[in-house]
Amino acid sequence: IPRGLDEAVVRRCLAREAQTLIQLSQVQRWVHSVFFGGGTPSLASPLTIAAVLETVSQCARLAADAEVTLEANPTSAGASRLAGFRAAGVNRLSIGIQSVDDAELQLLGRDHTADEALRTLEEAKKLFPGRTSIDLIFGLPGQSVASWARGLERLLQLCDDHVSLYQLTLERGTSLFKLVQQGALPTPEQDMLAEMYEVARRMLQDAGFRQYEVSNFARNGALSTHNLSYWQGSQYIGIGPGAHGRFVPRGSGASLREARIQTLEPDNWMKEVLAWGHGTRKRVAQNPLDVLEEILALGLRTDVGIAHQHWLQFAPSLSLWDAFGASEEVKELEDQGLLLLDHRGLRCSWRGLAVLDSLLPTLLNQLQGGKGLSRHMQTTPSRQNP
Missing domain, CATH: 3.20.20.70 (Aldolase class I)
Structure with a gap:
């Protein structure tokens, strides 16, 4: 609670924004x-x-x-x-x-x-x-x-x-x-x-x-x-000044997830919540590529990486093998002992986790230029379970 603000008012605003955004989402x-x-x-x-x-x-x-x-x-x-x-x-x-x-x-x-x-x-x-x-x-x-x-x-x-x-x-x-x-x-x-x-x-x-x-x-x-x-790409609701969220809005006719950012300045955020029920400052609809890039970058931060079945929840027409299996650059990272693509999915090795930031550009470039991506983007909405 920022100093100088009435906590009782902030409390009511947090509760009201939580209520509004839960109802706006598909939770x-x-x-x-x-x-x-x-x-x-x-x-x-x-x-x-x-x-x-x-x-x-x-x-x-x-x-x-x-x-x-x-x-x-x-x-x-x-x-x-x-x-x-x-x-x-x-x-x-x-x-x-x-x-x-x-x-x-x-x-x-x-x-x-x-x-x-x-x-x-x-x-x-x-x-x-x-x-x-x-x-x-x-x-x-x-x-x-x-x-x-x-x-x-x-x-x-x-x-x-x-x-x-x-x-x-x-x-x-x-x-x-x-x-x-x-x-x-x-x-x-x-x-x-x-x-x-x-x-x-x-x-x-x-x-x-x-x-x-x-x-x-x-x-x-x-x-x-x-x-x-968070690292598995689940939907989440952010409430309060400056909070971030990712969810598919309910009743909008859209199937794409939105990235949302709440108003940062506490005074302005409170005014917006009291006026409209929430203080969302920015809404950006994520296309399927946006979502896949997040799934890739976040999922590879974990020691278990990205399982095939998990990836297919977001990209039913583009498997991990399709996206990365034929890449010489990815094969080179495997040969260096930094990355593994096998029956379990795609993940970093112990050594690879320490240098993930240097691996991601190669993988993101491969995803963006991969065969089948344009077909996936045209035919498949992003699917996430709340």
Whole structure:
């Protein structure tokens, strides 16, 4: 909830937009995942979380075992507040720890200390055992492979069963961005970033974690339902300022999925929701190629990749073999041990997952220029199950 806004009004707007967009979509089956993210949703009260969940359960069918995740900031998630979120219906927590080094946290502009982050982690594990995730950032200015590994080693002794790793992205307008641009702070070279990532992968693997996606690691079966649904190209509804969604509108006569973006500015978003029931700022109809490109780029981020049957749900007249089987470029990636196309489908190898960004242009070019694609686009609507 942005500071300075009346949370009760924001709560009503979130509930109303959820109701409107669920009714506009083709969500007719069980909802299996609700994710409160984007910024610091733990600044909201448990009442707001409960109100949104109540709206979802009234307008659709919220499965009894649905995964309900809340992103939490260590400074806004004390023990009593976490218990309130659990009582409101949250059953999974994602904590933005980022680092256990106070100097690094200060550099990132975070307002929590390493000790606060670790205390929040301990409380979360008691309330959400086996369902507490932590986010970590690598590639900070002045960070070495050794210091990164030390911090990760410490957290591996304390964390639960899910870890997400992200390379630092410098945001324009931040003091960190300016310092790096001015040359006052050196950022790690690309080779060092690759080494940090590879060291972390090995350490997590040795600690019993499965890398089920480029940035996400789980053990004891603690894979995120929300994450998996997203990477498999499922439809989803985004509510709140700046949220993104992908769904096929109901009753429009269209069979194509729409990409939707909600108004970013909270004040304007609230005015639009109060006036029209939702604050959708942008709607873009996705053609079959758009959808297939997303299925390819997202699906290959997972360790299991894209199964033949899954691909055919979106492209009944263009199999993975048709799209990629005859490509010399794809064959070369297979020969290099980076990619596999077999009876299971299309997926990256362990080595390939680490360099997926360099593989995608070849695969996307092959898809765009592949035989049978124009026929598929002319005859086949994109089919997705809500």
